[in-house]
Amino acid sequence: MEQEFEKLKKEKEELMQMNEVKSDLISISAHQLRTSLSALKWILKMFLEKDLGEITFEQESFIKRALINSERMTTLVNDLLTLNHSEDNKIKFNFKKINILEIIEQTIFEFSGETKKKNVEIIFIKPETITPPIEGDEEMVRVVIQNLLENSIKYSFKDHKIFIALKYNEKNKNVEISIRDNGIGIKESDKENIFNKFFRAENATEKDPLGSGLGLFTTKNIIERHHGKIWFESTPGSGTTFFITIPTNTKQEINSK
Ligand code: ADP
Secondary structure, eight states: OHHHHHHHHHHHHHHHHHHHHHHHHHHHHHHHHHHHHHHHHHHHHHHHTTTTOOOOHHHHHHHHHHHHHHHHHHHHHHHHHHHHHHHOTTSOOOEEEEOHHHHHHHHHHHTHHHHHHHTOEEEEEOOSSOOOOEEEEHHHHHHHHHHHHHHHHHTSOTTOEEEEEEEEETTTTEEEEEEEEOSSOOOGGGGGGTTSTTOOOHHHHHHOSOOOSOHHHHHHHHHHHTTOEEEEEEETTTEEEEEEEEESOOOSOOOOO
């Protein structure tokens, strides 16, 4: 029994060490990749802007394709970095009292360019009562709101409205945020895979070729480290609503993973 326990303990330590090496490796290579990719994009843009002389129509279309692919890689690298940060238990979340209403307002503002481009409108339904601060890691909670809003914009149809509502639940001592779009929706058979790493539904890939399929996996991970919940309701072709709850009184994260 004693021996078995020691063996398991040793195996766990080895796994944790391997995980640390993996996490450092992802972080270092992702940062290197990001630097090389921005140099590559800069060169491709110089060609497109004809800074290096005239180019033919055919050359332009190839360079545009290369640029789209390098943008896809940048998205992937950025999402991998965020995922690594959220998954790495060595990186402690910096829990403090944060104003969720302010974070939502700021995130909506950050997406102004995107919403203008797609002519979609984000409507923020604020709570009737004062919302107490939530206990959370500000940067990570921002990532959650960004990911969900970004998806609702990406998968919305042009000229549509997106509703984001914030409610405080006095009884459960948590805040509930819902984000509703009238976009492409999620097929019944895809629903069980939505939170899986790298999963992208076919209708999503058609609508937006960029995207890594890491956003929702990371979002769920962050919400769970805040002892919250995430779920969704969706009708294919007519829209999706994501719901999250975050407790207002999580004292510390439980390092149970
Ligand atoms: P990405 O958006 O980069 O593909 P995510 O992890 O954020 O990755 O989302 C995973 C998949 O979930 C998406 O590819 C899409 O199929 C589906 N999805 C997420 N949000 C929505 C939404 N608001 N409407 C429709 N499908 C969605």
